[in-house]
Amino acid sequence: MKVQSKKDGVSSVARSQEQNEKMRLERKEQIMAAALREFSAKGLYATKIKDIAEYVGMAQGLIYHYFKSKEDIFTELVTDALDKMNDAVIELGKMPLPPHEKIKAAIKQLLYTIETSERFNQTCCLINQAANSTALPANIKEVIDQKRDVPYRELAKIIAAGQQEGTVVAGDPQALALVFWTSINGLAIYKATRQNNVTLPDAGILINMFVKEQNNGKN
Numbered sequence: 001m002k003v004q005s006k007k008d009g010v011s012s013v014a015r016s017q018e019q020n021e022k023m024r025l026e027r028k029e030q031i032m033a034a035a036l037r038e039f040s041a042k043g044l045y046a047t048k049i050k051d052i053a054e055y056v057g058m059a060q061g062l063i064y065h066y067f068k069s070k071e072d073i074f075t076e077l078v079t080d081a082l083d084k085m086n087d088a089v090i091e092l093g094k095m096p097l098p099p100h101e102k103i104k105a106a107i108k109q110l111l112y113t114i115e116t117s118e119r120f121n122q123t124c125c126l127i128n129q130a131a132n133s134t135a136l137p138a139n140i141k142e143v144i145d146q147k148r149d150v151p152y153r154e155l156a157k158i159i160a161a162g163q164q165e166g167t168v169v170a171g172d173p174q175a176l177a178l179v180f181w182t183s184i185n186g187l188a189i190y191k192a193t194r195q196n197n198v199t200l201p202d203a204g205i206l207i208n209m210f211v212k213e214q215n216n217g218k219n
Contacts, residue, residue, distance in 0.1 A: 036077055078130050
């Protein structure tokens, strides 16, 4: 008869804790994905916890083991989405590329993401709803006010640097950044609300709006 050592017992407990935590995180992610789908289609107040629970396939009461309320889910979705976008554009600014190449790379990657990621498009719908609602809880408004302008500021810096090098079109950098992000956001929402037979514009159309023609190669 094999006697389990104390060390083996500790390892078994640790593995069990890791597995439980993994399952908990997976379940939480399923809830957030379902909530994003419901919120982006219906908005915060028209969405019920039971709608989210039914989509995930769990009892309504179990949702409350992960989140206190649907407002908590909404806040986490908005915060996570804004943090990821802000981190991405900050990293774009740090890339060892000329400014116009950063803009081209961003446009190509964002169009690809819109084409392939339903979640990204749903998130754009969610952020648009949140940013334009006057009836959201104060904590959600605070998150949006703190975080939503970062991509505009960071892209404006890239645009200004490109203008100094003579590779980016003239114009107020803040205004050009506004055009950039509203174009991307609009395309994502367009794709989200028209699931079938959606043809996005060629990346070159958007690139030509920001990068001077002589610097807009096909590569």
